Amino acid sequence: MQKVVKQRMMALNGDEAVAWAVKQSNVDVVSAYPITPQTLIVERISEFVHNGEVDMEFIKVESEHSALSACVGAAAAGARAFTATAANGLQLMFEILYITASLRLPVVMVVVNRAPSGPINIHCDHNDTMGARDSGWIQIYTEDAQEAYDSTIQAFKISENPEVLLPTMVTLDGFFISHTLQNVSLLPDEVVHEFLGVRKVPKIKVPEIHGDKEVPLMLNPRYPLTFGPLDLFDYYFEHKRQQIEAMMRAYKVIEEVHREYAEISGRSYGDGFIEPYRIDDADVVVVGLGSTMGTTKTIVDELREEGKKVGSIRVRVFRPFPRERLKKVLCNFDAVGVLDRGISFGHYGQLYTDLCATLYGVKDAPAMIDFVYGLGGRDMPPKLLKKIFEEVLEARVKGPEPVFRIKGVR
């Protein structure tokens, strides 16, 4: 076991923490376009580049569509590529999200969660990244600036693993995290360099073109490859199956990278996928994503003081969805409240539907209630969270109906 390294503490907000992670991660190409509340990321990286503190190409593109397109080009050329965006920017990238994943390029993107327009809004909800959950990207939702820093570094290692080769999206809550100052422990540069190395390009066999030779999977005149050919009903499906399988292999890699990182940094987030809090003897739990789950812990403590057996579980990795872990743990409770900072109009919140699918047909599945909250950055005050816990406790006797409850709305 490796020794935890000595680290430097800096007062940073979430965006700055991400910029520092990018600075230390041997990123070759950054291609990004500003959008609130992500702007500080591109501003800080610009400062690093303009002050010669880091050697990377920063393409200041004219749109997010081009931001991700240029990352695709750079990654196909063999470079480590990074971008960052939010809401409308992510939506402008939509077409290229799917293509990045299907080209199996290990691009890393940080999304600072912001409510999608319209009406136009700049504050946090999760509907932007939830809209991208089916695009083939790994998704990690972080709780605070420290975790955003740690997860950004981890993301490169996960994505570039030859067993995975999928892009990763790390998210942090707009303003709540992106603009809130926090003490963040930064690993020494050389430790991050050693952890990640420079981008390595996997080798593959393409017998039809290059015979037995294992050739680098990149745009390379020595061994030319064709990326992104037309692909119709005779092979497309097999390629999708490969993507499905790569996502399944990602479980193990995410866990390993999280563990390896924990050994160096001394920081871990549950098992890397879910972070349970005081659940051991709990009767009911609340499950959710992102920064709200920090407040939730405080409420759990308060309710425990009052003798109520409650706990919380934060889902950190949303894709691939930690369904086996959740299945196992959630059956221990009588009732589960799901916090959704997003909504699929005409249905429930996205986390709730995924949890229902996970628990369908499972013996001893808990009663589940969906609490949709916080759209457009609406605050989730401790009082409201407490109320939610109380409703979940009540569901033990009264049952979960109505299962769909909107909270904090007039």
Place this chain on the structure above:
Amino acid sequence: MAKEFVPNIRQLPKFMKEDPGILPGHRACAGCGCAIILRQLMMARRKPLVIANATGCMEVVTTIFPYTAWKTPWIHVAFENAAAVAAGIDAGRNKLQRSGRFSDDPDVSVDYDVVALAGDGGTYDIGLQALSGALERWHNFLYILYDNEAYMNTGIQRSGGTPFGAWTTTTPVGSKIKGKPLTKKPIVDIVVAHRIPYAATVSPAYWVDALKKFRKGLETEGPAFIHAFGVCPRGWRTDTKDTIKLSRLAVETCFFPLYEVVNSEWYLTGPSLTIAKNPERKKPVEEYLKLQGRFRHMLLPENKWMLEKFQELVDENWEIILKRAKNV
């Protein structure tokens, strides 16, 4: 800039045999002028190319998994972003080169020229923003617009590059509106307004002129742009044997003048320079139009005004270019 490249007709066949860049057997229609442009680009290489190809005919006809016509590293991402993908490749290459990343890997070379390749739809219309951004940012790449004057891949719909009067499936010849009522966007003017170091037009009929320009575009430090005239027998309703003839007539009628714009200075080249000096050699545009089914309605007596308008538009454009040209 290096010593001027003069294509050597004796060495070219050998060069292309040993290192064709693109192979035969792709699925372009017989007589496709755009496929000829790709071959001519390959003939002008000074070093290997890496190509970012927009969605469109050239992407579709050269690939279908598991087949590829490319013996060149090639990537297709989407329709509107060839310039942005090329920008990313350029940036990646720069960083890999200066950090010596693969210098001791005999299986990798990062020494190549970057080319973006897109049709008129992918350039005049949906790709214009990405193109403009990449030009402004001064990426080191050559953007090649192969202009077949409509969205051919999706079945001949009009684009900003479709000329006046032309029939397409979205500008049908109706009883009220006949063909495209609007004109072609002056794409080279738009590009040149970015004050890039090199822009040029090429027609495959004048292959020496074309090869020289492709080479100059590849040698240019910073962004370069080539507008290539791409006959599409399928979409233009022309005879497959007429492709080169049409590529010549487009120039001889001054519908598609050949020129280059070096650091914002305009120079006519080849036959267009000859016509500028001998205006009597300029052919009436009808000679070019009458070979094409897409303009057939314009030759009917009741639509004479369309033919006249087309000629006026050609004359106007030619006058503008003559005024700009430094070498006439």
